[in-house]
Amino acid sequence: MSPPRPAATRPSAKPAADHSIAAIERPNAAGANAPGFGSDVVADTLRALEIPYIAVTPGASYRGLHDSLVNHLGNENPGILLCLHEDHSVAIAHGYAKATGEPMGCVLHSNVGLLHGMMGLFNAWCDRVPMMVLGATGPVDAEKRRPWIDWIHTSRDQGAFIRSIIKWDDQPSSPQGLVESMTRANLATRSFPTAPVYICLDAGLQESRLDKEPEWPDLARFKPPAAPRSDPRAATTIRCAANHCASR
Secondary structure (H helix, E strand, C coil): CCCCCCHHHCCCCCCCCCHHHHHHHCCCCCCCCCCCEHHHHHHHHHHHCCCCEEEECCCHHHHHHHHHHHHHCCCCCCEEEECCCHHHHHHHHHHHHHHHCCCCEEECCCCHHHHHHHHHHHHHHHHCCCEEEEEEECCCCHHHCCCCHHHHCCCCCCHHHHHHHCCEEECCCCHHHHHHHHHHHHHHHHCCCCCEEEEEEEHHHHCCECCCCCCCCCHHHHCCCCCCCCCHHHHHHHHHHHHHHHHC
8 A cells, every 4th residue: 555645745625726717617798888799789688678598509590699698798697508409498498487487588590490499389389488589590681691501591581480389570680670679579478478489680680790889778668568357346246146046
């Protein structure tokens, strides 16, 4: 049996913290910096709408949004939940809505990613749960597409694949349109009867620099209305009438 090594030469039980690795694991958020790209507008709007988490299966069609979630927001509010399949992304958002009654986000890669997530979206539609689903396509402008890869990631109307199993969809084409579309989608998915909504993001718009910051609406004006309920006075009248008939 070999003698124990001197204490000075023993390896430390806890290695020194590597601050460079820590920075990679938790990037510094851009803080109060104004959005610089279209995808920053999407990320800022998700935070303003109080979407806490967003489940993603990384894809090139929304690399701009992925970058904004990590480097502009610091991977916080919403925090990224990394998934290995689009069906998992939708299922996680479905489960969160069932547990909390609130929507979270999920992102589906263009074309094949959306098709992978369709079964989960159908389940969420049948279960009437709120969900903010983001997709991507493009660049829609053919002049901006890289050979082959951007062409196979572009569809004219991806919303058509799922329009019959979601509540509302849109494909905005400007930074201001992004804000308005996402605000409307948030209102729709939270309003009774709740159901998933889908917004398709142009890859070119995501990566385009902003000429000016969009105007941000007062979100207090876009709260979902209370679910409709029967008039309790009418219910009392019906009950009294039923009791009267039963006594005759």
